[in-house]
Amino acid sequence: MSDNEREEKELDLSSPKVVTKYKSVAEIINKALQLVLSEYKPKAKIVDICEKGDSFIKHQSRNMYKNVKKKIERGVAFPTCVSVNNTLCHFSPLDMVKIDIGCHIDGFIAVVAHTHVLQGGPVTGSQADVIAAANTIAEVALRLVRSGRKNKDVTEAIRKVAAAYDCKIVEGVLSNQLKQFVIDGNKVVLSVLSLETRVDDAEFEENEVS
Template sequence: MDIQNSDSKYRTAAAIVDRVLKQVASVVVPGMSVAAICSYADQLVEANCQAVFRKETSIERGVAFPSTVSVNRIIQNYAPGPADDYVLCEGDVAKIDISAHIDGCLASVAHTAVATNAPGTTIVDRRADAISAAYYACEVAVRMIRPGQSARNLVKALGLVASGFNCTVATDTYTSQIDRFVISGKNTFANRFDPDMLVPDFTFETGEIYTIDCTLSTGNGIARDSSYGPAIYQRDVNQHHSLKLRTSRSLFSEICRRYSVFPFLMRNAVGDSASLKAGISECVRSQLLVPFAVTIDKEHGDTFVAQFKATVRCHHTGPIRFTRALPMPNVHSAIAIPPESEIGQILGLDIEQASLPELPRLKLQIQTPVPIETSSASAGMDVEIP
């Protein structure tokens, strides 16, 4: 694929996730099913991807990572089905994470919204601190993706933003170099500083593209597995193993037929087949499939996690942001970033917003989900979500 065509596909994928994010954020309201929101987002991504590059009929396109809506102190990967659904309540903090790809050229974006029936009310509690911290951390990180800047300095800056808002960077969240059909390239590193695991000592180079996942918590940020089982899996194409069980072989054959290298929802792969579902365990034990655990901040109490994510290219003139940031929710933190501080000076740096293509109108109309009766809002509630 030539560079110009590749760049066009990255920008198109960015335009798609931007469009979908706006539509999905508008339905984050009390009484809305998280499962319905995630399904709505994935349907929008697929429909938009099918509407572009129509002459290139043989290329792969669609969801690059299943859409997730992780609520309150859930850190990541919550894409529930009907059995483990959650219905949003007034004041819930919802992290919307959406990814799309065109011919393997992908873009990811995430935004934090607050489910409320009173959008004019300003939030001033710890939710405001978490959302402000994550928002500014992402804005800082985007500005640091420039030639010669080091990954270690970026991690240091994220830590400064977090501590300034009395928050922490969540574990197992990353800045990931991406490439065609690669969601986590060689220059991928954890955004949380760990004295026992040094950040790789490398500098960003012209032409590289990164997704920056800034997920911050008012708790200790240490992720642990939640009571929700994983819904998202990915093939490890580097692993080869002879499966013993017929059910496992059938499942893996079905997955290889339907999915390439990108993560997928297991419930879409197995459907209502109990026999296919029975093959999951052996495929995971054999490391042919990698599950994405639904993780939660281990600190109980008044704990909220917020997330913002951007896709950005390192250009010789500085960072070029592919995805666009939506405005923050109506929050006001008592904590401010002094313009003269190290973080304030980074925020003062200019960045270029990529010119994105105009997307065609969809011929296929995706039905917008509606809130369910609020009296049933606790039906899918897990004790781990306040």
Template sequence: MNGDTTGSIKYRTAAAAVEQVLKQTAAVAVPGMSVAAICSYADSLVEATCKSVFRKDDSIERGVAFPTTVSVNRVIQNYSPGPEEDYVLREGDVVKLEVGAHIDGYISSAAHTVVATNAPGTSIADRRADAICAAHYACEVAVRMIRPGQSAHHMVKALGLVASGFKCTVAAETFTSQIDRFVMSGRNTFANRFNPNVQVPSLVFEAGEVYTVDCTMSTGNGIARESTYSPAIYQRDVNQQHSLKLRTSRALFTSVNREHSVFPFLMRGVVGSSQSLKAGVSECVRSQLLVPFAVTMDKEPGDTFVAQFKATVLCHHTGPVRLTRALPLPNVLPATAIPAESEIGQILALDCEQAALPELPRLKLPIQTPIPTQPPAGAAAAAVSSASMDTS
């Protein structure tokens, strides 16, 4: 990276925390495990891990940059349920895990996809494998294209080529976003899915910029629709001002301002069991003071699977420097392969430096690992047909 500046160290420390937490989270994404328990476990790990570094400076804000999400099968993003809307993983579920951390506002985030199974040695060779490989290789392509002089238009085209090669589609509402200190979606943000009605911005990557690339692929049409799951994640819009009428709304917004800065947060952590605070959410959303992150799913019903891989990358003057590390792929055998001589094969052959990540201290108080419950009856037999979490 471009020197061991304070920002560089904090980016890499956040990336090390994300890698460690994502690895531990993937290990517990097994049949019988509650999604709510996984999300709570991962968020607790992020908080504890981030608090274990830079301990001499109490003024540094650190912790979760985006609450952990565990989106299953055809759910695309933002699923971080409470107990009332929980889901228990079944044998064969495609599980997308996304983790984000920050140290003093310097953000790193990553996502990885696994298949919930009690037989990890078994190869998966159906449409789940195609979605997972499409998302994995799309992320590897995108990472290698974050280099000075490369264009966003060319990247979007390349991601579409990867998707079509595996007979998949790029999921809508997924983006490549420039990030900065305390900024998760900067001025250079564009959709990864080509839309003939929306022009891809004519931006060219420049040295010194940092990006997150969110590569999400679907075996369906990739069109996102809002599910019936309630939004759990919200963010304060610091550019909005509004005089709230209801006392409950004012109390809620005061709590949000006191407990959270600019980063997205879980609303249930603010309202708890308080019905009065919960009643204030609607007015805060209508006034655009709070922005909900809708839980979306692929519009196409049936055996549709969505996979996601995400990375944080520095555009260095020598080429891309990957901050977050890629975890090993699950045991998948897609129906197609990428020829080395193809345009995508040539991009995959490009160099991509991996940033050296610091070693993190061992936690003084280990976070308790969640325990799986008994899987629902017939879960193994219903594995693929449960592509659901279907609320249509």
């Protein structure tokens, strides 16, 4: 096996080194999420929260792989985003907020997202239905992203869960495959079928990251 072939082989989850890097960024990003959540208080500025999330990721990732011979890029893979109420995602300028953060080491990316409700009492009614539906969809999708299953299986499951909660899925939302230094890979899961948005059929394979 040539050096180029060996290097290419190590770019997926068949390599223990790659798995270790994914585990490292996952640990960082989950800690970053807890930090961001702790900053949610009435009158808090979204820009301050986002800056703290990004700074934490930069500091934590900078302390990893410092002594390796080959320089490894690391840091923020997806800037901390806070999307308020009816803004679906990816808004960084309180009520219900959606948080997205991503970190990488050597281009291997971990992204975490969380929905947080700012209110004193329990969540009820349609708002509670939406949150429960989103949580159930995430759990179902996680179980379906397996070798041999197809992206359309996940889309169909999302449709069924949403219908069970009497919720509508937002059109045009995509979930992408992750690769080294690529946060929007070619294999895509579509949230809901529509005339305007189509994706190619794809089958999940071993050692891929979604």
